Amino acid sequence: MSDATNNAMGNLMGNAAPPSNVVAGSPHAPATTPQPFYWSVRRELWENRSIYIAPLAVGGLILLSFLARAAHLPARMRAAEALEAAEQSNALAMPYVFTALIIAVVALIVGFFYCLDALHGERRDRSILFWKSLPVSDLTAVLAKLSIPMLVVPAITFVTIVALQLIMRVLSTIVLGLNGMSAAPVWTQVPLPQMSLVLLYALVTNAIWYAPIYGWLLLVSAWARRNTFLWAVFIPLGIAIVEAIVLHSGHFIKMVAHHFNSIESAFNLDPDNGSMITPLSAVAPGKFLASPELWIGLAVAAAFLYATIQLRRYRQPI
């Protein structure tokens, strides 16, 4: 330890009393009312920067590859112009739809791995003793963690995708303009406001639909001593295997697999419609809300969360 540190320590730990204005201030009157939920969410973002770095980094890569292929854009544009209207629209929309898909999948994976570590990491590094020394209830702490995959990640996903699509479109306009071509089809054939609305609806319904999955991952995170990923995967797999051996059926695994597909429950997709752009008319909130699977899933999620909160109360650092 350096002398400087010792001196500083002596000053902190020494005899000097705090100045009277500090002590005599009004220590009882907090500057603001406590906001445990808000700060608990902030703290998750401080710790898990991958929540926003991963989608942004992938978004950056997408833009780079888009720029790298920008030279081919006029040629592709001319090829698209030769196609029929429907195919032309698909050809133009493809990069935008792929961008949205890639970012959405990355965000989902980030959300899964966040959940698996959310309650495990704080027990592993014993920092849970610090968090529990503050007036934040286990309920608040767990709900803050749940809000990351259910609110924060979808919000980041939405903003990232819309921003990327906008930048790509502006870049296309510039590139085409430099080549003396009109960018009008990019703006008319790929309807950004409509796509953004559909995207928003898809992200919201997906977050709600996935609640039991996030609940399960948080529960494993609060319960397992190690290997959260293996437990999270192999317990459902074990149930499926037992079912296959004992009942010779596969209902459980079908049910779980089906619950990864929120699109089918939230949209009325026309299988004959070949367009890559989902029309607004396919949005089916009534069907979504009327689905028993949604409500059973939410009930299961609530049970998982209750168990998670109890485990956070009872479990000691690892």
Added chain:
Amino acid sequence: MACIEARGLRKTYGSKVALDSVNLRVEDGRILGLIGPNGAGKSTALNAILGLIPYEGELTVLGRNPWTSRDQLMRDVCFIADVAVLPRWMRVSQALDFVAGVHPRFDRKKAEYFLARTDIKPKNRVKELSKGMVTQLHLALVMAIDAKLLVLDEPTLGLDILYRKQFYDSLLNDYFDRNRSIIVTTHQVEEIQQVLTDLMFINHGRIMLDCSMEEFEARYMEVMVLPENVPAARALGPIHERQVFGRSILLFDRADRQKLATLGEVHTPSIADLFVAVMGTPAQAAPPVPYGTPPPVILPGASR
């Protein structure tokens, strides 16, 4: 109202009894040292007081049930579990932001004032700080909270001697007053002897000794006697005897001070020496005490 009150506090882990019907009472404005060997039940007792574990029996901390209302209790209670619990990824400024954001009794200016006297910078991450600096940071956070009870579980473990000494000086000078209470567990008992107002020994989940430091100083006496005086001294009923440099040091509980003074110089024993006397003798120490049963003041599971 007592700061902490426990009746029949009991905690078992499987077949292991960590706390065995403990009764205890800590008044406001006290500094209690909870001393015991590893696995004696110190941390279990503190964890129960802090609402970190469920328990059997009755326990009230500042009028609240710690297990059912930990989050409310933590407005009035601070604890430093050990030096390693501040999250390593956290920046100092983030720690200040977070505590200020969730704690109604945190005075950020005060914490910043304490930190300004150290080498810790707001941009530092906890993992960049030395162990001593992490303790400074944690202490600065805790001392800026206007709490009624501060619980310290081995707060100076792994710190060098300068930090240890200054840790307690700082607590006494900048923090402690008659409205607050502090409970501290430590193995470095010699460092806190002058700090404590109350002393408690715990072993095998039971309280072996519970007294104030005034009582401790009035009751326990230690005399170093020459070999020829040993039989006379032994006749007065010491609770412990050990050999140092060919002389015998005998420890007495409630003996006649004047009689002892004729045998040698009488002084107050260290907590460590009393601890050895009460908790039993390590193998290499003094010969077994040949005198009767332990004195009645040291009752297993006793309380005031």
